[in-house]
Amino acid sequence: DAGVIQSPRHEVTEMGQEVTLRCKPISGHDYLFWYRQTMMRGLELLIYFNNNVPIDDSGMPEDRFSAKMPNASFSTLKIQPSEPRDSAVYFCASMPLLDRLLATNEKLFFGSGTQLSVL
Amino acid sequence: GQSLEQPSEVTAVEGAIVQINCTYQTSGFYGLSWYQQHDGGAPTFLSYNALDGLEETGRFSSFLSRSDSYGYLLLQELQMKDSASYFCAVRDYRDDKIIFGKGTRLHILP
Numbered sequence: 001d002a003g004v005i006q007s008p009r010h011e012v013t014e015m016g017q018e019v020t021l022r023c024k025p026i027s028g029h030d031y032l033f034w035y036r037q038t039m040m041r042g043l044e045l046l047i048y049f050n051n052n053v054p055i056d057d058s059g060m061p062e063d064r065f066s067a068k069m070p071n072a073s074f075s076t077l078k079i080q081p082s083e084p085r086d087s088a089v090y091f092c093a094s095m096p097l098l099d100r101l102l103a104t105n106e107k108l109f110f111g112s113g114t115q116l117s118v119l
Numbered sequence: 120g121q122s123l124e125q126p127s128e129v130t131a132v133e134g135a136i137v138q139i140n141c142t143y144q145t146s147g148f149y150g151l152s153w154y155q156q157h158d159g160g161a162p163t164f165l166s167y168n169a170l171d172g173l174e175e176t177g178r179f180s181s182f183l184s185r186s187d188s189y190g191y192l193l194l195q196e197l198q199m200k201d202s203a204s205y206f207c208a209v210r211d212y213r214d215d216k217i218i219f220g221k222g223t224r225l226h227i228l229p
Binding site for chain 2 (some may be wrong): 033035043044045048055056058059091105106107108109110111113114
């Protein structure tokens with residue numbers, strides 16, 4: 001398996017523009033997470049899905065952020081309009097269902113991340 | 120709410136042993152995880168403790184004490200490639216979210 005795949009690796013955009021980040025989880029993984037990483041705030045959980053259904057989006061900063069998972073192999077995180085304070089590295093991660101059910105492991109598989117710079 | 124506390128930086132010498140501590144406040148959780156992240160890279164899973172005690176995986180070991188709300192990651196025979204940031208994480212019973220500490224930057228001196 002190729003692991004969790006994110007695109008683009010780098011995104012530079014101007015304030016006010018729409019940004020779409022993409023993620024393909026590992027096949028067979030039921031859970032998908034979106035995290036944002038900054039020096040000041042560390043790794044923040046934005047939203048997570050179970051079987052394509054959003055379970056908790058309380059970490060989404062504001063209405064400018066939205067996330068979807070139309071099928072088991074694809075998720076998007078959209079920022080519209082973008083602002084300079086959104087500049088960060090955005091990670092997508094996935095996890096198999098069995099690990100969570102049994103609580104015998106909590107191994108998150110992270111993608112390479114998207115470095116977002118909003119000018 | 121949940122919070123995890125870990126030192127922001129730790130420095131050690133190549134070949135030595137270093138311990139990175141993590142204390143947490145949460146109403147209940149499934150287990151404590153540790154991740155490593157090199158500069159410019161993604162976090163990668165190192166270990167998971169569901170039960171109290173020590174788990175060993177090669178040069179790395181992880182410990183958990185639920186009664187003390189405390190855990191640590193122990194790195195032995197340090198190598199320069201171990202220079203990275205290390206994060207502890209927990210999944211809370213109540214909201215099922217996986218929350219990370221702010222990370223500990225490990226500096227290794229030759």
